[in-house]
Amino acid sequence: MFSVADTHRSLGGPNSEMIDQIEKGKSTLERARSVVVLTGAGVSAESGVPTFRGGGTSTVWRGMPFEQLSSAEMVQKDLPLVWEWFDYRRGVVAGCKPNPAHEVIADAQRSGKFDSFTLVTQNIDGLHRAAGSTDFIELHGNINQARCLSCAFVQDLGEIPDDERPPVCPKCFDSMRPNVVLFGEGLDEDDLLIAYESAAACDVCLVVGTSALVYPANQIPAIARREGATVIEVNPEETALTSAADISIRGAAGDILPKIFPT
Ligand code: OAD
Numbered sequence: 001m002f003s004v005a006d007t008h009r010s011l012g013g014p015n016s017e018m019i020d021q022i023e024k025g026k027s028t029l030e031r032a033r034s035v036v037v038l039t040g041a042g043v044s045a046e047s048g049v050p051t052f053r054g055g056g057t058s059t060v061w062r063g064m065p066f067e068q069l070s071s072a073e074m075v076q077k078d079l080p081l082v083w084e085w086f087d088y089r090r091g092v093v094a095g096c097k098p099n100p101a102h103e104v105i106a107d108a109q110r111s112g113k114f115d116s117f118t119l120v121t122q123n124i125d126g127l128h129r130a131a132g133s134t135d136f137i138e139l140h141g142n143i144n145q146a147r148c149l150s151c152a153f154v155q156d157l158g159e160i161p162d163d164e165r166p167p168v169c170p171k172c173f174d175s176m177r178p179n180v181v182l183f184g185e186g187l188d189e190d191d192l193l194i195a196y197e198s199a200a201a202c203d204v205c206l207v208v209g210t211s212a213l214v215y216p217a218n219q220i221p222a223i224a225r226r227e228g229a230t231v232i233e234v235n236p237e238e239t240a241l242t243s244a245a246d247i248s249i250r251g252a253a254g255d256i257l258p259k260i261f262p263t
Helices: 004-011 016-031 041-047 072-077 079-094 100-111 127-131 189-201 219-226 253-260
Strands: 034-039 116-121 141-148 154-156 176-180 204-208 230-234 247-249
Touching: 016 204, 016 230, 016 247, 016 253, 034 100, 034 189, 034 219, 041 100, 041 127, 041 253, 072 079, 079 141, 079 176, 100 116, 100 127, 100 253, 116 189, 189 219, 204 219, 219 230, 230 253
Parallel strands: 034 116, 034 204, 204 230, 230 247
Antiparallel strands: 141 154, 141 176
């Protein structure tokens, strides 16, 4: 029988250190009972969704850094501009399809091979849902929803005309904003608690496509490791997490994940 290493050697693929890390990742996931997967923008990169950081650059739109556009302060100062920015991002995401990384994560959850499987994403792009993942945590919200500034009513943007910006809340008639977490805002406490508890209880924490720079999502692998889990990172670049990861696989999510998840 051929191993992953044999396949790579015969195809002249990655170097031996990388093959070793892939084999370790694979055998660790084969033995795992309880898994937490944390994803970031990089898991959607091969679907065509731009990341925020990476390659030494950071997203800028109309001359403004995304941290400024996606901020609680900007909602107060210029809500129509915030909507323009998020409508632009929705337009980018609208043409994107899930890639093999999203698909293999959804398959792993459905497979029943693990006693517990928790997917936590920082992404708002909806691609995990499109791939068939269910019951996952969208820590930073959902780009396809609006939320009322006053009564917090949430509405699907599909039900709101594209030119109604800002949308008007059907319940209390105040303006609505994108239902996403912005810089300067806290995360949903229940979601965060579930993510932290799952991290504390898991035996493997797989971290895919995140620079691990943004708090509090970056605490998830730290909690998992502190409580004894094996942390596996999949990312083409070194990140803030790399030195603390037990297994670090340098590669693209869509290439590596199908090689390490048990089939
Ligand atoms: P970043 O843009 O900070 O990091 C993306 C990571 O993906 C980088 O480390 C890349 O090396 C990696 N990457 C690129 N291509 C990849 C591929 N094909 N496979 C795997 N990894 C790849 O994105 P996040 O860490 O998700 O928050 O950013 C966290 C948060 O920062 C976002 O959710 C967003 C932003 O501010 C909010 O908007 C609240």
